[in-house]
Amino acid sequence: MTQALPTKLPDLSSLRQKVGAALTGFLDTKERAAPGIELLHLTTALRGLLTGGKRLRSLLCLYGWQAAGATGDMTAAVRAAASLELFQVFALVHDDVMDDSDIRRGRPSAHRALATAYTDSGGPGSRAQAHGLGAAVLLGDLALVWSDELLRTADLSPGRLAQVLPLVAEMRSEVMYGQLLDLQTTGRLTGDVDTALHVIRYKTAKYTIERPLHIGAAVAGATPPVLDACTAFGIPLGEAFQLRDDLLGVFGDPAKTGKPILDDLREGKATVLMALAVQRASTAELKTLRELVGRSDLNEEHAAAVRTILNSTGARQTVEEMITTRRAAALAALDNAPFPGSTTASLRRLALDATARQA
Amino acid sequence: MTQALPTKLPDLSSLRQKVGAALTGFLDTKERAAPGIELLHLTTALRGLLTGGKRLRSLLCLYGWQAAGATGDMTAAVRAAASLELFQVFALVHDDVMDDSDIRRGRPSAHRALATAYTDSGGPGSRAQAHGLGAAVLLGDLALVWSDELLRTADLSPGRLAQVLPLVAEMRSEVMYGQLLDLQTTGRLTGDVDTALHVIRYKTAKYTIERPLHIGAAVAGATPPVLDACTAFGIPLGEAFQLRDDLLGVFGDPAKTGKPILDDLREGKATVLMALAVQRASTAELKTLRELVGRSDLNEEHAAAVRTILNSTGARQTVEEMITTRRAAALAALDNAPFPGSTTASLRRLALDATARQA
Known part of the structure; x- marks a missing residue:
């Protein structure tokens, strides 16, 4: 019908x-x-x-x-x-x-x-x-x-289902691979920005943005150029989305995020933000990070000391710039995408919201 | 091909x-x-x-x-x-x-x-x-x-896949329901034999025996009478299989089962065996069961005391009889099943092995 x-x-x-x-x-x-x-x-x-x-x-x-x-x-x-x-x-x-x-x-x-x-x-x-x-x-x-x-x-017709299910299988394997990386890196403080970016590509960019677009597109029987355009938009937007999430996890307002502000630091999440800070920290700053990040009893005072280092090393600023670059790449991909105009408009609004959000 | x-x-x-x-x-x-x-x-x-x-x-x-x-x-x-x-x-x-x-x-x-x-x-x-x-x-x-x-x-052809997948979905939901019941009943010592039987029907009889038969039969495009015969054979056999497992969990030889002999008693698994013992225990026996079953520090001496009660109440003997009855029902179902003779022979051998096994 x-x-x-x-x-x-x-x-x-x-x-x-x-x-x-x-x-x-x-x-x-x-x-x-x-x-x-x-x-x-x-x-x-x-x-x-x-x-x-x-x-x-x-x-x-x-x-x-x-x-x-x-x-x-x-x-x-x-x-x-x-x-x-x-x-x-x-x-x-x-x-x-x-x-x-x-x-x-x-x-x-x-x-x-x-x-x-x-x-x-x-x-x-x-x-x-x-x-x-x-x-x-x-x-x-x-x-x-x-x-x-x-x-x-x-x-769905058998043909459409046959187009959709492999994408769902990919999504499921990818998010689990991302979780595995997350699990292996959490609690080990390193300056390895590349690995941190690899994690968010699988854990978030593909899972949260690219694959949902793909799956919806496949339900409609999308052609390869449409799927490719979804990727070109989705991957940079997804990375920007997670980088924003990482900033909110340390600097956000818990009343808005609904998430305790100390959790990411207590767990020692291996974020891009933290890897950048480790790379650039002075000997004294690095000593402080090693002492505090990943401590299950980390308190507000400890968190304030870590935040100071994330600011002083410029890590926070660099992550903001990475978000800006990726948002721009996502929006540029939209300009070239073979999507109907109303879809492009919706995705543009979503990209702006997802990268500027406070929760 | x-x-x-x-x-x-x-x-x-x-x-x-x-x-x-x-x-x-x-x-x-x-x-x-x-x-x-x-x-x-x-x-x-x-x-x-x-x-x-x-x-x-x-x-x-x-x-x-x-x-x-x-x-x-x-x-x-x-x-x-x-x-x-x-x-x-x-x-x-x-x-x-x-x-x-x-x-x-x-x-x-x-x-x-x-x-x-x-x-x-x-x-x-x-x-x-x-x-x-x-x-x-x-x-x-x-x-x-x-x-x-x-x-x-x-x-599989789309038609066969459409016959197989709903059975797989049933199996997955059923085993999870069985696990849920198991989780809710473990650690609460009761004489509720019916609930214990309900658990093993979902956790084992359907999951381990009936549904694998169904799924294989559906791969071959089975008719309803074949599926029904799989159920008539599979449910009693599956119950007998789990009852044997419960006996082995308390009376088995760990060198053969590969499973520590004290685990079921330490966890306080709500087996049919235990429910029967609780139903029939004297006041003194019930006191002993309540003291020992579910204790994480339960030792070999404690286990011996529990085994004595499982014997003295006749619970062990009743479970053996329940296995015999169910094995007989499974074998009788085979006699009436519209299966090729070689399949019937294989299933008969499997039923005997599964209910008489020591591991």
Whole structure:
């Protein structure tokens, strides 16, 4: 059933609503088919985690669909977009387990919330932490396999599905490779900027920007030039997006980011920002960084000392410049992209928002 | 390319070899396409985990394929079988993380091995445990998405794939539901035999026996009567298999099972065996069970006291009888199944081995 629609996509809040409705409908079905009420612990947790995000990946998926010239019935594209949101919940939940983070989007992280729910339901307190961790691993697993199911049942033709699924497979392998690099580099303070850039290319640029565009475009049967233009726009924008995230992780306002401001420094995240500071630090500054970064008891005073060094070495300024350069490259790629004008306009606005954001 | 083959499947070791070759070939491809050598940490770990198993699920998948009357080129069926082995590695690795198990198949569990590898490569010892856990979560995730990819690229026709994938989706949701129940019941000592049976139906009977048969049968385009016969055979056999596993977990020989004999009791696994003992225990026996089962410092002496109660209450004997009843039901289902005679013979042998095994 194709409906005639204008080439311009519905506005942002209407798009987010469509994706939200697809997710709600899918979880409703899963709850109705549940073999036991215990599953509702997990579906309820999923519903909670699916609210409050930026829905960045699903918007990009829908823009990708439009970039490939699609108009009309958006149902399959919306379902593909919704499946990316479910995948992102998987990634967040497991990421928080790996980093042992307490907070996500201003609320307790999944493993913390599930530990609390366990003791609230009468479980022994001595097992609460182990239970929370186990249940969160499982919750992530379920989000992952359900994201796959949501996409597979999106009513795509076999031909289109055959175009979409390899891109999804690439995305999944890439984000896991990025996570692996992240895990291996976190806690080891180095001046290796190249490795830090390699990590964000896989962990963010491809996963958050390029692949959602690709997947939406493939739902619409995109040609190689459209996919290439998505890459030319997506990779620099994705790098800029993560560089902004790294700055917000140290200099941001926790009330706006919903993320404790000391976490990145306590974990010793191997960001480009930190690698630049290590490269340029004086002997005394380097000694301070080695003492403080990665300390689990790092406090506000320690963080202030680190921030001073990130400023004095010019690392913060250089990262700002890297963001500017990459944003410019992304916008230039848009100028040459074979996309409809309305898509270009939407992507331009998104690029500006994503790189100038405060949360 | 279909080759004429006798209806009898190649012998067991040759089948295992075919599945092993499919797995090795897949991982070789992944290593060649890896975006960086770091990925070899994970592929090497996967290769290790893929050796040494019983390959029970892949054998059942191939028997399912034969049960549906297939002969000739086994390539797609072997790939589907191999994808179940990769899925099983995912399940084991995450299960060991959830249970915090030290040992799997006689060797250090994945998160322990990855923690050791991290410090060996110069990582700080203070982060070793957290790193091992994070890397194991990631390793499991990768095994899961790759199992999907291995199946999807098995060269099945779109029609066959559409028959297979919903069964795979069912299997994945079911095993996760089983894991959830397991997680919620572990550490709470009760006499609830029904719940314990519900857990093993999802966690083992469907996952380990019924669904692998179904998936293999669907690869061959099975009709509903064939699928129903797989269920009639698979569910009782799967329950018997897990009941045997529970007995081995308390009474087995660790040198044969490759699993520390005290783990199930230390974790307080809510097995049918334990539920029966709780139901029938005297006040004094119940007090002993409550004191000992689920204690992380449970020792051999404690275990001996628990074993005495499992014997004296007749719980062990009842579980043996439950195994006998279920094995008989599975064998009776085979007598009525519309399978080729050679398949029936293979499944009969497998049913006897799986329920009488010592490891």
